Amino acid sequence: MELRNLKTFQVAARLLNFTKTAEDLNFAQPTVTAQIQSLEQELNQPLFFRVGKNTFLTPVGKTVEKYTYQIFSLIDEMEQEIQKTSGEQKTITIAASEIFCTYYLPPIISEYLKAFPDVQVKILSCHSDAVIKGIESTEYDIGIITGKSNRSGIKDYVFLEEEWVLVVSKNLYSQYTVDHLFETFPLIEYNDNHFGYHYKQMKEFINKCRLPVHRTIEMSSDEAIKKAALNHIGIGLLTKNFVVEEISSGELVPVLSLESDLKLKNSLIVLEEKLNVTAIKSFWDIMQSYRAAKN
CATH class of the missing domain: 3.40.190.10 (Periplasmic binding protein-like II)
Incomplete structure (x- = not known):
């Protein structure tokens, strides 16, 4: 079932006029008619009927209309999620222990915001176990823990070893x-x-x-x-x-x-799938640079 045919049907079901549907979609009217007929043939059911000059939905047409709104709502939601994970995310949440939130992160965040002034940063204080759970549930974007996570799907990087x-x-x-x-x-x-x-x-x-x-x-x-x-x-x-x-x-x-x-190892952790988000990947890179500077 082609989405373009469903979209044309959705507009036609709303307007109940193929001529206006063609104008709304910037199509030729025969194209609208052909797409509706293609959908009816695929479903093996008529979707519209006419009484005089008026067009109405059949019972099956009403059912299909209801589901087209659900389908396109899900598609919109999917596109929004894809946009977030493709680099358009403007907020990152960082979870770490109290000592990191208080002493280590402020100068790093300051440098990060110079390069990315439009990104909003949230910093939360919690223990390592809670950080890992928050990363796994996607509640947090970046985590800092003592030790290493050793969890499937999580990438970790030892950025600081302390004596x-x-x-x-x-x-x-x-x-x-x-x-x-x-x-x-x-x-x-x-x-x-x-x-x-x-x-x-x-x-x-x-x-x-x-x-x-x-x-x-x-x-x-x-x-x-x-x-x-x-x-x-x-x-x-x-x-x-x-x-x-x-x-x-x-x-x-x-x-x-x-x-x-x-030495006490401290690791930066993130879901591997989130490393394609520009705001997150950039912070990851800055933390790697932090280790290089410390060494």
């Missing part, structure tokens, strides 16, 4: 030896309730470096751990990028020089 560092406040460092610090103060680490890969990598780091941990305090955010360390509560275990300013200023001091190949 672990143990830090204490300048005040504690000036009063205690390293051994005394570990004997006296707790290690402040991530809470297992929210961090899967993150927590696992942290524990591997602690075990591999054979840290003399006697007590721990678990917290659920990098910011909370950093503030606890700054307030002399204990030894904070964080990624180095997150406390580079405090280390440079002397507020926090690394307590051990640790050689370890265990």
Whole structure:
């Protein structure tokens, strides 16, 4: 069944006049008649009948008219979706952990918007599992997670590898030896309730470096751990990028020089099918450039 014949029928059913239908579609009237007849032959049913000078739809014609509106409504919806995924999308939604939303993404978004000022960017804070689910359901366009997704249909790219560092406040460092610090103060680490890969990598780091941990305090955010360390509560275990300013200023001091190949990997993830959307692909490319600059 040809769509052009259905479209001609739809207009003819609305106008109930083949001459006006031809004018509306910019066709010759014989073309309209031929397309209607072709559709009637395919359905093996008459679609119109005449009484004097007036044209009416047959019962079958009324049924076909109802479905033509549904068909062309679906086609319009499909075309709109295709337009979105072919590069016309003007809004992208990025989901990442709180630390990325607060500290890493703002300068990257700033550079992105210089190149794409018409794109609206939405940034949402959530944990890695929620990010992956949102990417799979198409709720989010771009995601940043710790580790890798390893999910079918999702493309991931490790754009940042972070070193672990143990830090204490300048005040504690000036009063205690390293051994005394570990004997006296707790290690402040991530809470297992929210961090899967993150927590696992942290524990591997602690075990591999054979840290003399006697007590721990678990917290659920990098910011909370950093503030606890700054307030002399204990030894904070964080990624180095997150406390580079405090280390440079002397507020926090690394307590051990640790050689370890265990680093926390952070990945950019996106549905493979969305990489043909210009707004999304461009952000992906900028994040790849970000890694190159960091290296």
